[in-house]
Amino acid sequence: MRVAISSTGTELSAEVSPMFGRCPYFILADTETLEARAIPNPAISASGGAGVQSSQMIVRQGVEAVIGVNVGPNALQVFMAAGIPVYQAEEGTVQQAIEALQAGQLAALGAPTVDKDFGKPGGASARGLGRGMGMGGGRGSGA
Amino acid sequence: MVTQIVVASGKGGTGKTLVATALARVASARAATVLIDADVEAPNAAIFIRPTFGHARNVETLHPVVDAERCTHCGRCAEVCAFNAIASLPDRTLVFPEMCHGCGSCTLNCPAGAIHEEPHPIGRIEWGRAGALECAQGELQVGEAMATPIIGALHRHAVEAGWHARPFMIIDSPPGTACPVIETLRPADVALLITEPTPFGLHDLRLAVNLARDVLKKPVGVILNKDDGLDPAVDRYCQEEALPILMRLPYRREIAEAYSSGRPLLEALPEYRGAFEDLLERAAAMADGQERGAA
Numbered sequence: 001m002r003v004a005i006s007s008t009g010t011e012l013s014a015e016v017s018p019m020f021g022r023c024p025y026f027i028l029a030d031t032e033t034l035e036a037r038a039i040p041n042p043a044i045s046a047s048g049g050a051g052v053q054s055s056q057m058i059v060r061q062g063v064e065a066v067i068g069v070n071v072g073p074n075a076l077q078v079f080m081a082a083g084i085p086v087y088q089a090e091e092g093t094v095q096q097a098i099e100a101l102q103a104g105q106l107a108a109l110g111a112p113t114v115d116k117d118f119g120k121p122g123g124a125s126a127r128g129l130g131r132g133m134g135m136g137g138g139r140g141s142g143a
Numbered sequence: 144m145v146t147q148i149v150v151a152s153g154k155g156g157t158g159k160t161l162v163a164t165a166l167a168r169v170a171s172a173r174a175a176t177v178l179i180d181a182d183v184e185a186p187n188a189a190i191f192i193r194p195t196f197g198h199a200r201n202v203e204t205l206h207p208v209v210d211a212e213r214c215t216h217c218g219r220c221a222e223v224c225a226f227n228a229i230a231s232l233p234d235r236t237l238v239f240p241e242m243c244h245g246c247g248s249c250t251l252n253c254p255a256g257a258i259h260e261e262p263h264p265i266g267r268i269e270w271g272r273a274g275a276l277e278c279a280q281g282e283l284q285v286g287e288a289m290a291t292p293i294i295g296a297l298h299r300h301a302v303e304a305g306w307h308a309r310p311f312m313i314i315d316s317p318p319g320t321a322c323p324v325i326e327t328l329r330p331a332d333v334a335l336l337i338t339e340p341t342p343f344g345l346h347d348l349r350l351a352v353n354l355a356r357d358v359l360k361k362p363v364g365v366i367l368n369k370d371d372g373l374d375p376a377v378d379r380y381c382q383e384e385a386l387p388i389l390m391r392l393p394y395r396r397e398i399a400e401a402y403s404s405g406r407p408l409l410e411a412l413p414e415y416r417g418a419f420e421d422l423l424e425r426a427a428a429m430a431d432g433q434e435r436g437a438a
Contacts, residue, residue: 047226048226048227049224049227049228049239050227052228052229052230052237052239052242053227053230055230056221059230059232059233060232074239077237078230078232078237081232081235082233082235
């Protein structure tokens with residue numbers, strides 16, 4: 001199975017990134033062969049909509065699953081619309097996250113784990129100390 | 144010819160509304176004056192002015208709607224969207240309205256003609272008067288993110304209503320230095336930047352000066368509020384930058400008490416009237432280029 005993982009670096013030994021839309025790299029990996037390549041996140045410094053842009057890019061890579069630590073409402077909505085399950089990893093390396101997925105230890109996300117703008121400078125924080133600007137999920141209109 | 148005085152600040156809670164409403168009262172006693180509350184995320188000048196708003200108009204932006212039948216999923220709309228408000232997936236196109244700035248690029252660029260725009264209400268403007276003082280305010284709807292179009296609607300209304308023929312227009316700005324503040328400052332003849340003598344106050348004053356004076360080329364005067372005389376850093380900065388300090392309001396419990404109970408400053412503490420009359424004179428002189436500010 002081809003998966004995409006939010007990563008802090010380019011190798012399987014890199015730590016998974018706690019941010020999704022603004023993580024430095026995505027690792028695209030084959031869970032069977034552990035063949036992997038890293039792609040730099042085009043949305044890392046977007047002024048807004050990083051989750052939308054990065055998730056669209058990943059959908060277009062043709063992956064069958066996504067692993068992240070924190071995934072915001074917009075990115076999650078894109079993956080749901082595309083029918084791609086999103087799994088939540090704990091801290092650890094990208095390779096550990098893939099192994100945990102293989103072992104059935106990762107839960108699929110049904111709701112965002114962080115507010116919109118998490119990981120954006122001045123944006124919402126994981127502990128809800130931001131300005132409460134999050135818009136919640138489910139607002140996009142499909143066509 | 145109107146003199147448009149915008150009361151702004153880098154830091155929030157420094158006294159924009161306190162000063163704008165008192166200044167409007169003083170100006171209105173002298174000549175025809177309009178007070179515009181452009182702090183559309185939290186308009187509160189009306190608390191102190193108590194106007195009757197007899198008129199209102201909705202403000203809308205245009206959002207794209209994708210026709211699923213005609214969409215070929217080419218991805219051009221997402222590619223041209225500067226705000227990442229569209230996700231083009233292999234068999235679906237998602238629009239995120241809260242990210243959309245209503246620029247129309249997606250609609251113009253769609254090669255299949257599959258996108259049209261629909262109006263989306265984001266808030267409203269209201270206008271009326273409080274005695275001789277004409278007033279307007281904008282209000283952004285809860286849950287909406289874009290304040291700028293509402294401020295633009297206030298400016299347009301000022302033109303349509305003939306307010307540019309009044310001697311004074313006092314505009315209460317949102318805080319900060321982002322798009323809504325730029326939009327508010329756009330027509331200003333002079334910017335009054337309020338701050339307080341604290342490290343935060345100084346930090347955000349620098350940002351506001353950078354925007355109003357250096358980027359927008361406006362004459363800039365500084366008002367020092369809650370001046371307890373303890374931290375000279377703002378004074379030193381203003382001296383170095385040749386920024387005139389047009390007024391100082393002391394750090395005084397009575398001012399805070401009047402403000403927090405919704406009492407106009409000059410009603411509660413009429414001894415400040417002279418200071419606001421001076422402020423109006425100096426601001427108007429700076430707008431005319433007679434008093435050299437730092438622009």
